[in-house]
Amino acid sequence: MPRRKGAPEVNAGSMADIAFLLLIFFLVTTTIETDAGLDRMLPPIDPPEDVEVVIKQKNIFTVNINKNGQLLVEDNLMQLRDLRKAAVAFLENNGDGSCNYCKGRKDATSSDNPEKAIISLKNDRETKYATYITVQNELVGAYNELRNREAQRLYGRDFTEMEAEYLNPETPSNVRDDLKDKVKRVQDMFPQKLSEAETTSN
Template sequence: MPRRGGPPEVNAGSMADIAFLLLIFFLVTTTIETDSGLDRMLPPIEPPEEDVVIKQKNIFTVNINKNGQLLAEEELIDLKDLREAAMAFLDNGGDGTCNYCKGRKNPESSDNPTKAIISLKNDRETKYATYITVQNELVGAYNELRNRESNRLYGVDFTEMEAEYLNPETDQAIRDELKEKVERIQGLFPQKLSEAETSTSN
């Protein structure tokens, strides 16, 4: 039987289709990491009608330098101790008007949780991961105090109650009921977290 000339040819006509399908497959299955944002309420555009005077003792200053070191009230502090220090400041109740505060009532610290402000300042060279970790610790201080009061008043953690309230799948009647409770707890320890202008290292 005579042999046919030349090796058999490979049909490459469908290679473009295969490459296109592989491209779609990898686009669909690949996960792209994105930086999570921070939930912050922007200040109103209109300036306040009256100048607000804030006592220095009602401001808890936190500074992060480019090396990731923390200064709280001008003293070097470890990250693991930041939340406790912030909670002690917020829960101080120095003027005696806070009947739910369990702090030391130090007259040189914050007067009342409604007047207490945490001021965070970071260096331009501060690592993003450090910045986010410090933010989490400060927000965690608010959440722990809110959880305490929520358990005292309603027998449930504030974070769970707030998550159910913010869930769009929650029934509207339940959300209406939770709204009053969530706003009451937020009013006891309002989150006043201010970010000062970023500094530049010399």
């Protein structure tokens, strides 16, 4: 009687090699998107000992958010809808008259010029995240409003549109090179100095 043949065996010796090659393939070809994050200026842990930095109180626009979502702007209660307008007025106040493109009131008790103007944002630990982000958007919107105005005057288009095109990796290099100086010029006219103070737990 002939011997029955067993089930054919599958040679799995090269499966590990194939899996390894597939892993390498996906690692090499996959692109990982990175978040840009929030562009904010945090207070230093310790002030430098050898450098004495003097910032006049009138050049700081203080915005406090309490745990109930209420805004205390320059020690006065303010509605969210009025925040952007107040920030714009502060940024382009031009108290020392050195800014020739500013249209502010030149109030001697407010900021000297856009270069020295700082917006300080402080929130309570129990502040809702949505409120915090909404306030940040209004403050950034104040900078963008002024930058858009100057970009329209100088280049006939909004700054936000120019910046988005400049930061887009798909934009041709010759276009990006042309936009680089324009974007930087407008940014320097109204530098974004938005400082986030340490949170409190009142």
